[in-house]
Amino acid sequence: MNYPRLTVRKLLIAGLLCASFACHADEPPAAADSASIGTLDTIVVSGEQPGPGLWKVSKDDHVLWILGTLRPLPKKMTWVSKDIEATIADSQQVILGPSASISVKGGMLGGLFLLPSLIGARNNPDKEKLVDVVPADLYARWSVLKQKYIGRDRGIEKRRPIFAAQELYGEAIKQSGLSLDDVVGKAVKKAAKRDKVEIIEPRVELRIESAGAAVKEFKKSELDDLECFGKTMSRLETDIEAMKLRANAWALGDINALQAMPYTDQMQACADAVLKASVVEERGLGDLRERLAATWMAAAEKALASNRSTFAVLPLRHLLNADGLLARLRARGYVVEAPE
Structure with a gap:
């Protein structure tokens, strides 16, 4: 069966930006046997849900x-x-998660990591295919998953491993009754606009002097x-x-269940593959992860100094992990209280 394809560009913007923003997920604070979490292992909740x-x-x-x-979710x-x-x-203010934009001669690119997904740059150099660049055992696993979630698509076999993996991931999410859409962010912005609350969007502005040269260099470069491919x-x-269990737990506001379900987030490895590429590092983008974190921290501390009340959104792992932004706020002397 053929399914509408999520674009690689959308996945990289959403997923890699999250990973660049230090969304580490290797070891959440607690772990428990999955049998103690609940019985919603094959059901995804629907309808109105409160969240955490x-x-x-x-x-x-x-x-x-x-x-x-x-x-x-x-x-x-x-x-x-x-x-x-x-x-x-x-x-008095709503602070959204941080974002990055790239300005180039002639205008703006609408999100980070668009350069690699421009025409031609997402394919392997020298017309190689996945089977040529991926170890045989890993390619065999890819073939099984591709057949399950994508079916026959010879075009994807030309992709670099990172782009093929993200496209496969998007299809698997869609077919599992889940969505990568930013439902919460949209609802928060809608509520803020309705009540005329100022929205702060912490942003890192990046500039590429020659986008054409960068794309040409990326086409020839190794990643x-x-x-990233293997972890996906x-x-x-x-x-x-x-x-599905995590999505259900979030929707039902069950923080304990979320803490009890550790997993390895492949997005970290995928972000590193792009951020550590020479074409990216040479253009001053390699430290993006820390710059995004610092930008959000600056906005949060300014709001805490100026506002009686501020509302913010952050990836959950920044609140649960020992190296997240909530831990940075605690280390700087702020009082932190978890929800009951």
């Missing part, structure tokens, strides 16, 4: 409320939380993306049902 509670960061009488976001879920809408309405295969072989 809010983390509270405070200093004196100034408060930053943070909602942890997760992707993928149930495709048919409508996120509704009257408590969160009330918190947004009572705040260390086999780790492993994720799809072992984690689809757990993704």
Whole structure:
């Protein structure tokens, strides 16, 4: 069966930006046997769902409320939380997750990592195919998953491993009743606009002097993306049902269940494959991960100093992991309280 294809560009913007923003997920704080989590192993919830509670960061009488976001989420879920809408309405600002844009001669590229996905740059150099650049055992695993989620598509065999892996990942997510769409971010912005609350979008502005030269260089360059490819295969072989459990847990506001389901996030390896490429590092983009984190931290601390109440969204792992941005705020002296 043929399914509408999620574009590689969309996946890289969403997934790699998350990974660049230090969305580490190798070892969440706690682990438990999956049997203790629940029985929704083959069901994805639908309808209106509240999502998790809010983390509270405070200093004196100034408060930053943070909602942890997760992707993928149930495709048919409508996120509704009257408590969160009330918190947004009572705040002076809403801080979104950080983003990056690239300016080039003649205009702007609409998101990070668009350069590699321009025409021709996402294919292997010298007309090589996946079977030529991927180890035989790994290619055999790819073939099984490709048949399951994509079917016959010879064009994808020309892709670099990172682009083939992301396209396969997108198809698997769609067919599992899940979605990579930013449902929460859209709802938060809608609520803020309705109540005329200022929206802050921490942004890193990057500039490429010669996009054409960069694309030509990227076409010829090698990417260390086999780790990205392999981890994506492993994720799809072992984690689809757990993704559904995590999506259900988020929708139902079950933070304990989310903490009890560790997994390896392939997006970190995929981001590194791009960020460490010479064509990227030589143009000053290699430290993007830290620049994104610093940009969000600056916005959060400014809001805490100026506003009585601020609402923010962050990837959930920044709230659960020991090296996340919530831990940075705690280390700088802010009082941090988890939701009950």
